[in-house]
Amino acid sequence: MGRGEHETELSIARRRGMSNSYWIGVDLGKQSLDAAVAEVGGPTAQWMRLPAASFETNPGLAPLVRWAQAQLDGGAVAGVCIESTGRLGWRFMETLGDALGPVSMVNPARTKAFGDSLGQRDKTDRADACVLAFYGATMQPPPTAKPSAVLQELRECNRLFSALSTDKQAYQKRLLDGPASALVRKELQQTIRALERRMAKMQEHMDNLIAADRSMKDDVERITSIKGVGPRTALVLLAELGDLRRFSRNELASYVGLYPRCHESGSSVRKRPRMVKRGGAAIRKALYLCAMSARVHNPQMRRLFQRLTQNGKAPMAALGAIMRKLLLLARSLLVNNTVYDPCHT
Structure with a gap:
């Protein structure tokens, strides 16, 4: 079970005319996560009194699933709402699978504006989970499709390539400044060459990924047929x-x-x-x-x-x-x- 218990039972917030369909909001963290449950059609004034709990991430998501199912009282999960948090969000989707329902990954700017509209004053994990749950129940965002393994690999390689390129440019600028120390100049030159080798290796791997996927290969050929658009831009777009x-x-x-x-x-x-x-x-x-x-x-x-x-x-x-x-x-x-x-x- 998680570190904290929900503060109020869902039956307290039950109102006539509700759909008996629920959204689960999950505020993700590396060490822990907070979850809240909101019923579709629930009163706006009750958003801060939604049942919520905190869980450690080390045991996995089984405690979260058991707790969430216990809050439904015979209802059905319409979806799980999380913010777009990069690898953390994709890892959560992969681990959760179909245990609760479809997962919707939403833009944090939208949930921030939604929380402001509710009058959210406190910035806590529990409050964020309640906002996510109520956002899902109100806006009902569409499920997020999980990218293929090839696309995930290509995306991570491309982002590492961009980071290496940024590092290379920074070292080149330091070298152009003309350090007085011969040792510093030598180290900078060696670092730049090492980064270039790593970039070349990464670029070769990405080229191989695209060449092995017929659909991506055809898409690159179509995009690069535009005069002024090169293979690097096509790769970034995909x-x-x-x-x-x-x-x-x-x-x-x-x-x-x-x-x-x-x-x-x-x-x-x-x-x-x-x-x-x-x-x-x-x-x-x-x-x-x-x-x-x-x-x-x-x-x-x-x-x-x-x-x-x-x-x-x-x-x-x-x-x-x-x-x-x-x-x-x-x-x-x-x-x-x-x-x-x-x-x-």
Whole structure:
């Protein structure tokens, strides 16, 4: 059993008209987790009085499952709501399996705003678990599909490659500063060469993963058919987004953070729209480099850049539009199973 007991029985919060369907909110931690149970249709005022408990993660999730099932009182679990926490969340999904119900991994920014709307004052694990449970019962987010083993491997390798690249750039900058010590210069050079070898090894492994998966290999070929988009960008898109076909156009642009945010109020506030820059920073970085190349070497993107700047758009805003265009174009090629044709786009 967990460290703490739930503070109130679910029967206390029972009200007429409830669906007898429940959502379980779980606030994940490395050493422990907190869980809460909320009934669909439950009163908003009761969100802080939801039954909740804390569990150590070492014994596994069996105590959590037993406790959660004991709170249902014959009802059914509609879903389990957790925040997107990287490996911690995926490990939880894999370990839990189908023991309780489908797991929905949600954006922490959404649950934070939802908690603020409820008047959440305390930032505790128990309170976060209650917010997650009530968010699930209210919003009923769709289940999150678990990525394939190949995609997980590709994603982790790509992120390590990016980290190694960042380290390499940092050491190169230190070397360019011209250290006076010959020993320091030697150590920096050796470190840079070692990082380059590790990056080459990682890149080879990722190339082999894609070559062994026919679907990914075909997707890379379609994406790289766009003039200005190289294999590295295609790899980043697949590693971070998975199958682009699962997104609609607006969902994809929103997920990556490539849409303008307006800031207007009354007659006096008229700020210039700006890109929100939320979501996948690594994807935006790769697309920005592609946009810089495409505006010169891709006639279609060059015309788009010229048209936008002639209409008064700032050069950076025009580049943002090219980034969005390249992303949606890559999705369109995958959806239609075709390659880039500048005459038909």
